Amino acid sequence: RWINPFFLFGHKRRLKENEIHSVLPKDCSQHLGEELQGYWKQEVDRAEENGEKPSLKKAIIKCYWKSCLLSSIFIFFEEGTMVLLPLLLGKMISYFENPKGSNALHDAYICAAVLSACVLLWAILHHLNFNHLQRVGMRLRVATSHMIYHRASTVCEL
Template sequence: MPPLYPKVKPNPLQKANLCSRLFFWWLNPLFKIGHKWKLEEDDMYSVLPEDRSQCLGEELQGYWDQEVLRAQEDAREPSLMKAIVKCYGKSYLVWGMLTCLEEAEEWLLMAKILWAESYH
């Protein structure tokens, strides 16, 4: 009988240094394999411990329990959306702001060019 959980490669992100994390160098071996042939399940790295469903589920469960208690105090129905936003909202807000800055960069560059051209 084949093993229930096949042996997977350890995730190199766990031991990656700051430069490797910033520039995604830790993914280069996977990119090389993907360039040579189609990636298979055996080529993939294991999931990081903090990204496992068990860990994330327990974190969300804590926020859900808090939401249920608050809802009982306020005599209302608990909101799963509020629990999700409290659990994951900060990280998505940061990534959203960085994405907005990245998108605004083009507009700001265009505004600078138009401003510089107007003085010549």
């Protein structure tokens, strides 16, 4: 509801900085960068103790494992609904091959309703998962950009 008037407003004249919505506090570069930086420092300390090279991948996994777990849960149920679709479709096709059964019409209606519900559930889960992964990717990009900028500004001061 708010996006169309916002685009029309921006099309008529140039937007000013105070007219643009601010970033959510949990998506702020400072917060995300410091969180990932903390995990990076832990990884550097761990690597020094073990005589290994520190791994940014491990720091990112430690920082974002909860988000990945939530996405995995979405994917599990999304794929579960995808497994049901051919089974329900097979039941519906069997009704059209032999429509004379005693409860065949009733079963076909139930299969059609469950098939529709599964498709709707799949669409909702797919949308939620995609939206969640887009936000996690944005947060990861912001956090790593913050770390790179912080490192570059530290090197330039030397």
